Amino acid sequence: MxxxxxxxxxxxxxxxxxxxxxxxxxxxxxxxxxxxxxxxxxxxxxxxxxxxxxxxxxxxxxxxxxxxxxxxxxxxxxxxxxxxxxxxxTGKAIENPMISIKMVKTSKKLPQFLRESEMEKIAFHSEISSFEELQQELIFQLFYGTGMRLSELINLQVNQIDFLNHQIKVLGKRNKERIIPAPKSIFELLEKYLKIRPVDSEILLTNTKGKALYPMFVQRIIKKIISQTSTIEKQSPHVLRHSYATHLLNKGADLNAIKELLGHANLAATQVYTHNSLEKMKEIYKQAHPKGGK
Missing domain, CATH: 1.10.150 (DNA polymerase; domain 1)
Structure with missing residues (x-):
């Protein structure tokens, strides 16, 4: 039952x-x-x-x-x-026992992210020859260059990529579509990748047999790459999503624009990144202002 x-x-x-x-x-x-x-x-x-x-x-x-x-x-x-x-x-239950059950209290944790200096130190082979190496770099660049979620990346199809206008359409939660602009370098990488991948498939990221990548495989790739330059506790695809949002905000991007790029349902989910930016401002103040360290 x-x-x-x-x-x-x-x-x-x-x-x-x-x-x-x-x-x-x-x-x-x-x-x-x-x-x-x-x-x-x-x-x-x-x-x-x-x-x-x-x-x-x-x-x-x-x-x-x-x-x-x-x-x-x-x-x-x-x-x-x-x-x-x-x-x-649906009439399968008369009473709802969860009405009187309250959520337990949690401490608010700020999203972890990589600093821009750490991102700059991440290195890929200048002349990538193998399919595996190129795919790993593409996965990393797509996460950091678009802020997309792991599920969105795994399900990404070739026809969702607009090479002409340098933008990517993703299907987010509840199949909600959004268009994300991406750097030109990502599309150059995509063109190389599509030329050398061993299997022709509607799904962009597959293994050598044409099957879609599974989450744990992608997570291992990201952890391996991030560990090159950072000792951050969480080394996951979501950290790159947080890094994408934080760096955009640090460069002056509008919070509402970041909300749309991330596919958040409301602004409250995006506002958490302002705390990270405030921390950076405090750091800059301490370093630059004559009385910052006093």
Whole structure:
């Protein structure tokens, strides 16, 4: 019964809300963990629709005992909120036990990013001969040159690239399209890449057999490249997205423009980058002003 409800919900997310495969996997993982906990804590026959808020709080206690950070716990709670809203809306549940469940408090962390000086030190072979080397550089440059998400890059198709106008169309969350201008150097790299790639495919980034790259593969590439010049804790594609936004803001780009380039639903998600810029301003003040260090 529980598994059927989860499957119906995931199907709804895929077909009606058109969530990315990566996001769907996150929902699926959270709900399978929750279902497994309910079966072990109570009985295998215990239905998810019969749970009350006190019983769900046992799940919170369990997660906390697993040493999960509060952000991860909140993500799982958000999954349950969406799930129970769906059950109630579709008549599969009468009550929504998540109404009285509050998110746990988290400390606000500023997005990590690479400094411009660190970006300049990242080196690629001047004469790239192999497909693998060229693909690695292209992946890095696309992340930093456009600020696109990992899921957007993996699903990028050749027909979304406008060589004439130097811009790329990406499909973001919920299949929302946006156009991103990119440096001329990226399109020169793209032309080289398309000439030497071993397999002709609608998908831009594939392995030598023509299959789309999987997230972990791309993450390993980015971690390897970033580790050349930085000891930053997180060495992921999202760090390059943060770097892209922070560097644009540092150069005077309008916050609303950055919001559109990143594909954020609201300005609040973009405003976090202003904190990074303020930190840079303070640093410059300390270095440049006669009384900055006093």
């Amino acid at each position: 529980n598994q059927d409800l989860v499957n119906f919900f995931l199907e709804h997310l895929q077909i009606e809300r058109r969530l990315s495969p990566y996001t769907l996997r996150s929902y699926q993982t959270d709900l399978l963990q929750f279902s497994s906990f309910i079966s072990e804590e109570f009985t295998p026959e215990k239905s998810i629709v019969d749970l009350n808020s006190k019983e769900i709080r046992l799940w919170l206690v369990y997660l906390a005992n697993q040493s999960l950070d509060n952000r991860s716990i909140n993500r799982k709670l958000a999954t349950l909120r969406t799930f129970y809203k769906y059950l109630q809306r």
